[in-house]
Amino acid sequence: MEELDLIIIGAGPAGLAAGIYAGRRELKTLILEEKIAGGAAADSPLIENYPGFVSISGRELMDKMLEHCKAFGTKIHEFEKVNKLILNSKTKIVKTGKAEYSAMAVIIATGSHHRELGVPGEKEFRGRGVSYCATCDGPFFKDKKVVVVGGGNTAAVSALFLSDLALNVKLVHRRDRLRAEETLFRKLQQKGVEFIWNSVVKEIKGDQIVRSLIIYNREADEEMEIETDGVFVNIGEEPNSGIAKEAGIKVDERGYIVVDGRQRTNIEGVYAAGDVTTCPIKQIGTAVGQGIIAAEEAYGYIRQPYYYKR
Amino acid sequence: MEELDLIIIGAGPAGLAAGIYAGRRELKTLILEEKIAGGAAADSPLIENYPGFVSISGRELMDKMLEHCKAFGTKIHEFEKVNKLILNSKTKIVKTGKAEYSAMAVIIATGSHHRELGVPGEKEFRGRGVSYCATCDGPFFKDKKVVVVGGGNTAAVSALFLSDLALNVKLVHRRDRLRAEETLFRKLQQKGVEFIWNSVVKEIKGDQIVRSLIIYNREADEEMEIETDGVFVNIGEEPNSGIAKEAGIKVDERGYIVVDGRQRTNIEGVYAAGDVTTCPIKQIGTAVGQGIIAAEEAYGYIRQPYYYKR
Numbered sequence: 130m131e132e133l134d135l136i137i138i139g140a141g142p143a144g145l146a147a148g149i150y151a152g153r154r155e156l157k158t159l160i161l162e163e164k165i166a167g168g169a170a171a172d173s174p175l176i177e178n179y180p181g182f183v184s185i186s187g188r189e190l191m192d193k194m195l196e197h198c199k200a201f202g203t204k205i206h207e208f209e210k211v212n213k214l215i216l217n218s219k220t221k222i223v224k225t226g227k228a229e230y231s232a233m234a235v236i237i238a239t240g241s242h243h244r245e246l247g248v249p250g251e252k253e254f255r256g257r258g259v260s261y262c263a264t265c266d267g268p269f270f271k272d273k274k275v276v277v278v279g280g281g282n283t284a285a286v287s288a289l290f291l292s293d294l295a296l297n298v299k300l301v302h303r304r305d306r307l308r309a310e311e312t313l314f315r316k317l318q319q320k321g322v323e324f325i326w327n328s329v330v331k332e333i334k335g336d337q338i339v340r341s342l343i344i345y346n347r348e349a350d351e352e353m354e355i356e357t358d359g360v361f362v363n364i365g366e367e368p369n370s371g372i373a374k375e376a377g378i379k380v381d382e383r384g385y386i387v388v389d390g391r392q393r394t395n396i397e398g399v400y401a402a403g404d405v406t407t408c409p410i411k412q413i414g415t416a417v418g419q420g421i422i423a424a425e426e427a428y429g430y431i432r433q434p435y436y437y438k439r
Numbered sequence: 440m441e442e443l444d445l446i447i448i449g450a451g452p453a454g455l456a457a458g459i460y461a462g463r464r465e466l467k468t469l470i471l472e473e474k475i476a477g478g479a480a481a482d483s484p485l486i487e488n489y490p491g492f493v494s495i496s497g498r499e500l501m502d503k504m505l506e507h508c509k510a511f512g513t514k515i516h517e518f519e520k521v522n523k524l525i526l527n528s529k530t531k532i533v534k535t536g537k538a539e540y541s542a543m544a545v546i547i548a549t550g551s552h553h554r555e556l557g558v559p560g561e562k563e564f565r566g567r568g569v570s571y572c573a574t575c576d577g578p579f580f581k582d583k584k585v586v587v588v589g590g591g592n593t594a595a596v597s598a599l600f601l602s603d604l605a606l607n608v609k610l611v612h613r614r615d616r617l618r619a620e621e622t623l624f625r626k627l628q629q630k631g632v633e634f635i636w637n638s639v640v641k642e643i644k645g646d647q648i649v650r651s652l653i654i655y656n657r658e659a660d661e662e663m664e665i666e667t668d669g670v671f672v673n674i675g676e677e678p679n680s681g682i683a684k685e686a687g688i689k690v691d692e693r694g695y696i697v698v699d700g701r702q703r704t705n706i707e708g709v710y711a712a713g714d715v716t717t718c719p720i721k722q723i724g725t726a727v728g729q730g731i732i733a734a735e736e737a738y739g740y741i742r743q744p745y746y747y748k749r
Contacts (some may be wrong), residue, residue, distance in 0.1 A: 146490045146724060153488055155621035168544060180456045180727050181503045181509050185691055193491045200493050281555055308746060311465035312511060390700060391719060409701060410735045413458060417490050418728020422720045436618060 133157045133164065134431050135424075136223050136232040137203075138211050139369075141168020142413045143403025144238035146420030147427075152201030159232075160203060161225060163210035167191035168240050169366070169404070170413050173283070174264040174290035178310075179413045188412070207281040214376035216396050234427040237373050237386060237401040238420060241366035241411075243339045247279065250333030251362075258339025263287035270359045272296045276342055278330055278364035285309035285317060287347065287361050292320040301325045301344060311388045324353075333360060368405045381407055392423040396422070400427055443467045445737050446533050446542040447513075449679075450520050451478020452723045453713025454548035455504040456730030457737075462511030464738045469542075470513060470533060473520035477501035478550050479676070479714070480723050483593070484574040484600035489723045494608035497574065526706050544708045544737040547683050547696060548730060548741060551676035551721075553712040554589065560643030561672075568649025568669045571599035576740045578667045582606045586652055588640055589673035595619035597671050602630040609665065611635045611654060633667075639646070643670060664704070691717055702733040708740055 134363035135151050138142045140162035152159040160166075170176070171185040177434035182190060206225075212270040216235065223230045243261035245251060251259055260266035263277075267290055275295045280302035286309075292298045300317065305326045307314050317324075321347065325344060331352065332343040341356050369382045379387045379395040386394060388408075394401050402419035404411050429437035440665035445461050447454045450472035461468040470476075478484070483497030492500060506580045508515065516535075520628075525532035526545065533540045555561060561569055570576035573587075577600055587598040587606045590612035596619075602608045610627065617624050635654060641662065642653040651666050678694045689697045689705040696711040698704060698718075704711050712729035714721050741749035 142490070149488060149490055150620075151619040153622040155625075177511075177729075178459060179491065180452070180459055180507055180730075181489070181500060183503075183507050190491060193493075197490055197493050201487075303746060306744075308744065310463040312463040315465075323555060369735075408732075410732045411503045412731050412735075414731045415728040418725040418731075420490075421488075421722050421728075422718075425720045425722075434616075434618065 130229045130231055133159050133230055133232040135234050135236065136161065136221070136230055137236045137238060138209070138223070139168065139238035139240055139403070141238060141240045141403055141416065142170050142191070142194065142203055143416040143423070144168070144236070144275070145191070145198045147236050147238060147402060147424040148198040148203040148205070149201055150292055150421050150424035151428065152198065152203040154424070155202075156428060156431060158203045159230065160198070160205040161209050161211055161223065162205060162207045166205055167197045167250050171416055172262045172264050173286055174267070175286055176413065177360035181420040197285075210255060211372055214372055216376045216378070216399055219398070220417070233431045234398045234400070234436065236420070236423045236427060237378070237399065237405060238403045239369040239373070241368050241404040242361065242365050244365045246330055246364065248330055248403045249337065254335055254339050256331055257337065258335060259333060260359060260361050261363070263290045263361050267291050267294055270295050273351050273358035274356060275359040275361060276301055276355065276357045276362060277361045279365070280304055280307045280309060281363065282309045282313065284363035285313035287363050288322050289313065289320065290317055291361065292317070292322055299325055299357070301328050301330060302331050303327065303347065305426060306346070319414035330360070370405055373401070375403070383398045391426050392419055393426065398430055440492065440537045440541055443469050443540055444541040444741050445544050445546065446471065446531070446540055447477065447546045447548060448516055449503070449548035449550055449713070450476035450517070451502070451548060451550045451713060451723045451726065452480050452504065453726040453730035453733070454478070454503070454546070455508045456727040457546050457548060457712060457734040458508040458513035458515070459511055460731050460734035461738065462508065462513040464709070464734070465512075466693070466738060466741060468513045469540065470519045471519050471521055471533065472515060475504045475517050476515055478517040482574050483596055484577070485596050486723065489743070500699045519681055522681055526686045526688070526709055529708070531708060538555045543741045544710070546730075546733045547688070547709065547711040547715060548713045549679040549683070549715045551678050553672065554677050556640055556672055556674065558640055558642055561647065564643055564645055564649045568645060569643060570669065570671050571673070573600045573671050577601050577604055580605050583668035584666060585669040585671060586611055586665065586667045587671045587673060589675070590614055590617045590619060591673065591675065592623065594673035595623035597673050598632050599623065599626055600629065601671065602627070602632055602672060606631070607634045609635055609667070611638050612641060613637065613639050613657065640670070676721070677712060680715055683711070683715070701736050702729055703736065710737055721732070
């Protein structure tokens with residue numbers, strides 16, 4: 130069993146920021162990531178609100194953070210999924226599909242996953258017209274008709290990105306205005322994206338691939354069918370907190386890990402940062418800030434410098 | 440009196456991050472900065488821990504954030520000092536030496552200022568060998584002897600920067616190890632910086648300019664005099680919370696503005712972010728995260744979108 134000072138679970142913005150700080154603190158640190166480094170942020174085609182970069186793709190920004198993290202000696206294992214955490218003694222144990230590790234402290238930065246619509250046809254047509262990531266799948270829809278579902282920044286950025294590729298982009302949102310930044314709404318208008326307000330998707334229909342959606346307008350109490358080649362579902366996220374919860378970490382009623390202002394969970398030596406936590410504003414810049422605090426707190430807990438306050 | 444949605448006081452990392460988000464939210468926003476934009480961060484010769492930039496000067500990073508902020512329409516007035524805040528009604532009033540403004544919400548991001556040693560000679564020789572900013576004044580000490588006082592990241596980065604210029608760099612710290620990141624300590628050792636542990640400065644002596652320091656070793660209970668051409672004081676910071684406190688904003692016993700997890704102060708519609716707050720980890724990345732939260736919360740308070748929770 131490999132012994133470490135600190136294990137960080139997840140290599141999104143929070144995990145990588147924590148890794149940079151832990152590396153500079155010369156903690157023996159390992160980041161475990163079940164997919165490739167970058168997290169959900171890497172899926173964004175366009176990031177204009179991480180301070181310091183006026184405009185950058187998610188992949189490019191996360192590659193910079195990954196390089197930054199490696200520059201200070203923090204190790205990263207990609208494609209290594211954590212299956213179990215044992216946190217009830219001073220030494221914490223982390224088990225993956227490949228190995229077992231021990232550490233003095235753990236930072237959980239496992240992020241969140243796409244919420245699903247939960248309607249007929251969604252599972253059936255996944256990968257055959259149903260997508261949750263415009264960056265990943267957008268290029269398949271060049272000169273085709275697509276619908277984006279959602280009203281937040283993720284949906285708006287998807288629609289914006291797709292409007293440069295697709296023949297026609299519609300945005301279906303259950304309310305009469307977006308939650309997304311006004312700057313993005315303005316750009317969507319300029320790009321000619323068509324808004325279908327007060328509406329929800331009831332069904333996804335097709336044969337081999339998606340052909341149409343049944344949309345229900347909640348204001349008008351009316352259903353209509355719209356033809357489309359693809360549907361991008363961006364209706365929010367759910368926390369990846371399952372293994373943490375199983376290990377006794379306290380979560381709120383929606384499953385987000387409860388942290389205090391120092392990113393501490395209910396278990397001593399265990400911290401959480403980023404989208405998996407109860408932080409109300411889920412942005413790359415806020416996840417980074419939390420990752421830094423978590424790493425500095427973990428350093429204090431592990432090394433107990435004179436200024437560390439329990 | 441110019442009417443705004445949001446006034447941000449201070450253009451350091453927290454204020455500029457807030458300005459980026461407020462701009463993207465299309466809030467009519469003004470940042471008031473008493474000096475030039477950038478805050479204390481801009482004084483750092485070397486920043487290696489803002490995620491996304493492996494190594495960058497403080498000035499360069501802050502210029503990027505300033506450009507970013509302006510790109511989204513947020514106005515910045517430099518060299519305009521806020522003298523008075525009137526926060527006890529729904530519309531907040533901000534008075535400067537030049538004008539009067541009103542806004543629905545205010546974000547206080549006024550940062551902190553250098554703590555002084557409080558010893559004989561410090562005021563007398565300020566600008567004649569006594570400095571608080573290596574970036575600003577370091578070049579005057581090319582091939583000379585300098586002493587840095589302090590043990591945190593700021594002191595370490597100052598000493599590192601000066602070691603490339605000065606003939607000889609000594610670092611005086613009141614403890615037997617640095618508080619600074621281990622990476623920085625390692626670099627200081629490589630550069631041949633001489634450490635004077637467990638010691639404090641008792642007096643700064645000179646004629647027209649600084650000539651020597653009286654150092655007291657707390658362990659050995661001994662005084663010694665060391666010759667030097669300059670002394671850089673980096674012993675910590677004190678919050679710039681005076682005008683906020685006068686306006687009824689709650690501060691802790693050390694003067695830091697008390698905020699909750701949403702960056703709210705005790706007065707509705709007034710937020711605080713960055714070094715002026717009680718946040719335990721004072722880094723550029725954490726100030727940025729707080730600035731983002733403050734701006735999003737201020738947006739919610741001003742525009743009251745459907746998802747905003749009081």
